[in-house]
Amino acid sequence: MNIPMQAVSFLTSRGLKLATAESCTGGQIASYLASVPGSGACLDVGFVSYSPSGKAGFLGVRRTTMEQFGLTSEEVAHEMAEGVLRQEGCCADVAVSNTGLADAAPEGGPPAGTQCFAWSFRTRNGELLTFTETRLFPGDRNEVRSAAALYALSRIEHYFDRLPRTQREHSQRTSP
Secondary structure (H helix, E strand, C coil): CCHHHHHHHHHHHCCCCEEEEECCCCCHHHHHHHCCCCHHHCEEEEEECCCHHHHHHHHCCCHHHHHHHCCCCHHHHHHHHHHHHCCCCCCCCEEEEEEECCCCCCCCCCCCCEEEEEEEEECCCCCEEEEEEEEECCCCHHHHHHHHHHHHHHCHHHHHCCCCHHHHHHHCCCCC
16 A cells, blocks of 8 residues: 555545645655655645744744643644644645654653644635544654654545535535
């Protein structure tokens, strides 16, 4: 199963564009998608934001959210995904975000391999519907990052199918 190819096929068949907001995966979500011929039809923008100041300044993640829930949290992933869709230059319909720990965690923090995700969809009236998940991936640093990036792509269609029917129909654009 070629997950990036499936994601490109799904997005292009529905006329959707994707934006990414990545922390732990460091651009791998966008990179995997870009490795597929024809991905230019569905990849809009990608942000890599490791630091709290980058998450706040470029993606609009509230400092209070980071302080209250921690950088590895569904709440931060949620704000990252919605933040990228709110960027002035972004014309995507869908955003995927990731934040997590690929290796040794600080004492008292989540275990190594913990990855938090969000998938946001722009509705017909401009509102954003967002879904979040937390997963734990085994392996070394780069195995965790790779698995997380592929997982993020693999769940786009899953969450699209959970949108209310009227929103799914709107998101299926027709070609000019």
